[in-house]
Amino acid sequence: MRSGRGRYFTAALVVLLAVAVVRSASACFDPADAYAVEVVLNAPGVEYDLRALSGAALVSYAGGTAYAYRSRYDSRLIVVVSEQELAPGSGGKHLAVRVQVPVETREYRVYRCLLPLRCSWQLKERVPLSFTAGEGEVTLDLGTLRCDAPCWVRFKPRISASARGNITVSGVLVLRGTPRVRAPEAGGGELEYRVSMPCLLSVGEPCFRVMVLIPGYDAPMRIEAGEYRVELTLHWRASAAAEGVLERVEVESSCLKVAPEVEPVRDLGQRAEEGGEIVREVKGLTVRASYAGGALSVTVESPRELSGRELEEALQQLSGIAPELRACNFTSAVEYRIAPHVEVGEGEVKAALRAELEWLVESGVVRGLERGEVERIVSAAKLGYAGWNQRLVWHNGEWLPYSSVPGAALVRCAGGVQPAFLAESREYAGLPQAPSLGAAQTQAASGAQPTGAAGRAPGWLWALAVAALAALAAALLSYVAVKRLLPA
Numbered sequence: 001m002r003s004g005r006g007r008y009f010t011a012a013l014v015v016l017l018a019v020a021v022v023r024s025a026s027a028c029f030d031p032a033d034a035y036a037v038e039v040v041l042n043a044p045g046v047e048y049d050l051r052a053l054s055g056a057a058l059v060s061y062a063g064g065t066a067y068a069y070r071s072r073y074d075s076r077l078i079v080v081v082s083e084q085e086l087a088p089g090s091g092g093k094h095l096a097v098r099v100q101v102p103v104e105t106r107e108y109r110v111y112r113c114l115l116p117l118r119c120s121w122q123l124k125e126r127v128p129l130s131f132t133a134g135e136g137e138v139t140l141d142l143g144t145l146r147c148d149a150p151c152w153v154r155f156k157p158r159i160s161a162s163a164r165g166n167i168t169v170s171g172v173l174v175l176r177g178t179p180r181v182r183a184p185e186a187g188g189g190e191l192e193y194r195v196s197m198p199c200l201l202s203v204g205e206p207c208f209r210v211m212v213l214i215p216g217y218d219a220p221m222r223i224e225a226g227e228y229r230v231e232l233t234l235h236w237r238a239s240a241a242a243e244g245v246l247e248r249v250e251v252e253s254s255c256l257k258v259a260p261e262v263e264p265v266r267d268l269g270q271r272a273e274e275g276g277e278i279v280r281e282v283k284g285l286t287v288r289a290s291y292a293g294g295a296l297s298v299t300v301e302s303p304r305e306l307s308g309r310e311l312e313e314a315l316q317q318l319s320g321i322a323p324e325l326r327a328c329n330f331t332s333a334v335e336y337r338i339a340p341h342v343e344v345g346e347g348e349v350k351a352a353l354r355a356e357l358e359w360l361v362e363s364g365v366v367r368g369l370e371r372g373e374v375e376r377i378v379s380a381a382k383l384g385y386a387g388w389n390q391r392l393v394w395h396n397g398e399w400l401p402y403s404s405v406p407g408a409a410l411v412r413c414a415g416g417v418q419p420a421f422l423a424e425s426r427e428y429a430g431l432p433q434a435p436s437l438g439a440a441q442t443q444a445a446s447g448a449q450p451t452g453a454a455g456r457a458p459g460w461l462w463a464l465a466v467a468a469l470a471a472l473a474a475a476l477l478s479y480v481a482v483k484r485l486l487p488a
Helices: 005-024 031-035 308-316 322-326 344-361 371-380 437-446 453-485
Strands: 036-040 055-060 064-070 078-085 093-102 103-116 119-123 127-131 134-147 152-163 169-177 189-205 222-223 224-238 241-254 271-272 277-282 285-292 295-302 332-338 394-397 398-401
Touching: 031 036, 031 055, 031 103, 036 332, 055 078, 078 103, 078 344, 119 127, 119 241, 119 277, 127 134, 127 152, 127 224, 134 152, 134 241, 169 241, 189 222, 241 277, 277 394, 285 308, 332 398, 344 371, 371 398
Parallel strands: 036 394
Antiparallel strands: 036 093, 055 064, 064 078, 078 093, 103 295, 103 332, 119 134, 127 241, 134 224, 152 222, 152 241, 169 189, 169 224, 271 277, 277 285, 285 295, 394 398
16 A cells, blocks of 8 residues: 555645646747747846836736837837746746747648659568577578669668677678660660678677768668669678577668758759758749658648649759659648748847847846847847747856757747737737836836836736646646545
8 A cells, every 4th residue: 555655745746747737838939939039148147127127018928927119229120028947947037038020920822742752662571590600691682672763772771689699790782683764875784782781780799890971871872763682691700609680671762863961952953951851942932842751742832822834833943853743743722831020130130139138238127247248149149049949048158049058958849929929910019119218217216116017917917817727727636646546
């Protein structure tokens, strides 16, 4: 039977989990983060007094109430001043400053096409292996590989062994076949590709290899269209006999005309992104091509509906990397994306951040932040360094994204756009101008509470209501947990 301490520990754990869920929900990714910069002023010696911001609008942000107003550098930009923890549940709060480009919701037409994979294979799996003591070799006929177009391939044999002594296994994979399309002058010769595969298995002793990229093993290897027999010759050295299994040979393929890992693809006017996706901008359209999920995927994104001819012209721009795109049968859908409402570059957003930080220091809202530190913050800032994971923080004398801090508590969820960031919202239209220096100094000198206290009440009441509901939910969960554990 569990002790009373164990029961109450379980109940307390339920409460903590409920509170953690409430905390993390406020830190989710906002799509508008990509068009903002944000810094948490957690450097040693930095203090703050928010009374000078009493004339700003109050918005719900970062799990609490924050001050929002238009930037003094560019009135189209939004400034949000909030209090934030550096890590969930840490208790200590720091002033955070965000400069946001207003965003809008845009309608896009997205055209998609899937073409079957151009390479297919039938290879044996779970092939038993017997390793004799000393050195040995065995050749396995694994099956067939067929490519209907020139493709990039890479092979990864997976071997396991039950060994009482030391054993190392290396190999050579050979493709032998005939081309799918023979040129008249080719004479019908056979195609052959050999791939060295050092250190496929090492048990009980290290395996050494020359550190160069081997095509077909460490990196993609280009092969011609054809039908191939696949053979794998294994070489081993073992101190005692052992049994093993070739679990499978994993095959990766891409039939784009550029290697999946080439970045950038300058000669074709494309750019290659993570995962081997090829992207090209064509007359205001974004065209993407990639091999994923067993098929060639092509996506055309447009802010308006396209005619069949316009789609064909867009695909012609990619014919250099995938001629078979001409066979695409597109389906279309309407999707909504967040995009900047005004054309403001990163340099202007950083200049606005500098202006706001300097004003906060000059007005007395922030104390202990030297001008040189402001310049270091601005130098480190980049568009997109905003939101919980990417906000700039001070760590060991440097300003860097929170995600780069060792042990950072990162979030993996997505939320909606804060209404004040949407150019079409009433909240954005109602944002006040930046507070003036004279009014700020008068408010700070008076020692009085901010003049917007009455206006704050609904926001704070809402926050208290949410907290009360969270506490009630946690209490109910803990009650149920304890009741289930107690004897009837």
